[in-house]
Amino acid sequence: MTAAFPFVGGRIALNFVGTLGKRSTEQLERLRTPEDLTRWVELAGLGSISTDEADLEAARVLREALYTLTLATLDRAPLRRADVELVNEWAARETPAPALKIRADALRRSDPQPSASEVLAVVARDGIELLSGPESDSIRECEDPACTLLFVDSSRGRRRRWCSMSSCGARAKMRTLRSAH
Template sequence: MRATATGRVLHDPKGGSFRFDAGAVCLDFAHTGGEGRYAVFETLHEPADLGGWLAQPPLGAVLTVPATTRDLIAAKALRQAIWDAAHAQAAHRPLPATTVAAINRAAAAAPLAPALTAAGTAEWAAPVRAAQALSALAREMIELLSGPLSARIRECASDNCPLVFVDSSRPGARRWCSMERCGNRHKLRALRARRDAAAHSPGEENTPPRP
C-alpha cells in the first residue's frame, strides 16, 4: 500500500549513484529512463522491470497480473509524456497537445482501489494490473499540473542536469536535484572561483607606494 515518502536512488552509467526525490511518484517514474540520449539511463528493459518498480514504495503496487510487453510500451509512453509535461511547465511553455492526450489516455483506465484487510491495514485490492498503477501515476500528474504546486515544478539549476522535480518545501527555495550531487558541485565551483579571484587580486604588498 502506498506510503507518503517519495524518491529513488538513481545510477549513473558512468559510475556512482545518488538519491533523488522528485517530490511526486509520477515524477520519480519519469526518471526511470528515456529516449534518444537518455536511453543509457533506461531501467525498464522488460515487463518484469516495470512490475518491480511499481511494487516498490511509495506506490507499493504488487502486480497480481504480470506486466506484459504491451504494458511496458504504455508505461514508456506515459513516462515520456510526464517528462515532457514537467519540462514544459518548468519552462513556462504550453503543454504539448500530444503530451496532454497521452496522460489523459493513461488516466482514463481504472485506478488502483484500496482495500481494508482483516488486520486493519490497507492494501491494493486484487486484481492489481499495470494499467491501474499507470492510471494512478497519470492522475497524480494531472493533480500536480492543475494544482497549487504547478508553479513549483522546476528543472535542476545546474547547467547540464535535466532532472525535474516539484518543490514542496515550505520556503519554496529548492534549486537542485540533490544537494549530494548538483548542489555540492555548485558549492565547489563557487569556492574555486572565489579562491581564483583572491589569488589573482593584488595584495597590499603589491600595491605601489604613494608619491
C-alpha cells in the first residue's frame, strides 16, 4: 500500500519533513522506496525525477536535519552545527533552471527534468528561507500529540491548532462532542 502524503505545511520544507509522520509513536515512514520519493516530488510540483536508493537515503538524512533544526527553532531541540552544515551543503548545489522555448512562434516555458539532487537543493533552500525568515515564528506542531505534523500558521489571529480540519481537527471535535454527552 502506498501512503498518502500530507501537504499541510504551507512550505516545501515542512511538507517534506511531514513525509515521516507520527514521530512520537509509531514513526510512519512515507518514503519507503525510491518510487515514494519520486511520487512525493511530483505531488509537490517539483518535477518528474528518477531516483535510486542512494537518493532516498540522502533525502531522509536531509529531512531529519531539517526536522531537528525546525524543532530547535521551537526550542524543543538543541541547535546542531552538523544539521546546519548538511542543509547548507544541499542548498549550495545546483537547482533546476527554468528555460524558454519557442513553439508555434510563441514563447513557452520549457522545464528540463530535474535530477534528485537538484530537487533536494530546492527543499534545502526552502528550509533556509523558512528557518531564517519571518515565517519561522509561525511554525506550529499539530495539537494532536500523535500527529506531529508541522505547519506554518498563516491563519488570521494565528490560532490554527490542527494540521488539517478534516483529520486531526475533526477527531478533536468528535472527542469534545463525546465528552459533552
